Amino acid sequence: GNIIFISSIASERDLNAPFGYACSKLLLNKLSNYIAKRYSSFGVKSNVILPGNILHPSSSWNRKLKKNKSKIMKEIKKNVPMNKFGEAKDIANLVTFLLSDRSKFINGSEIVADGGQSIK
Numbered sequence: 001g002n003i004i005f006i007s008s009i010a011s012e013r014d015l016n017a018p019f020g021y022a023c024s025k026l027l028l029n030k031l032s033n034y035i036a037k038r039y040s041s042f043g044v045k046s047n048v049i050l051p052g053n054i055l056h057p058s059s060s061w062n063r064k065l066k067k068n069k070s071k072i073m074k075e076i077k078k079n080v081p082m083n084k085f086g087e088a089k090d091i092a093n094l095v096t097f098l099l100s101d102r103s104k105f106i107n108g109s110e111i112v113a114d115g116g117q118s119i120k
Helices: 019-042 060-079 088-099
Strands: 002-006 045-051 110-113
Touching: 002 019, 002 088, 019 045, 019 110, 045 088, 088 110
Parallel strands: 002 045, 045 110
Antiparallel strands: none
16 A cells, blocks of 8 residues: 655744644644554555645635735745746656655655755
């Protein structure tokens, strides 16, 4: 089996996300680690993806861009080294990789996909 959770970089850094959102995502990270450790001997892998700012039609980012595109893009350029939003397909490609045999030794990992925003 293969379990992939979708969390958020807000689970690991204070990004002014709502407290409940950040906490729930942190709990997903911990649940994934628990499953990876306890069930890998049964052939179960568990990993978690921590996306950053992903732009899609129903995202809050899309609504914010419509209100004030220059302000939002200025914030992205200030905080994201790649100077852009991620796309849903970026996360889908990572999921596809984690489901493939090419990731057979990856288990219990928290994989960040955020354009470099989490770099300390």
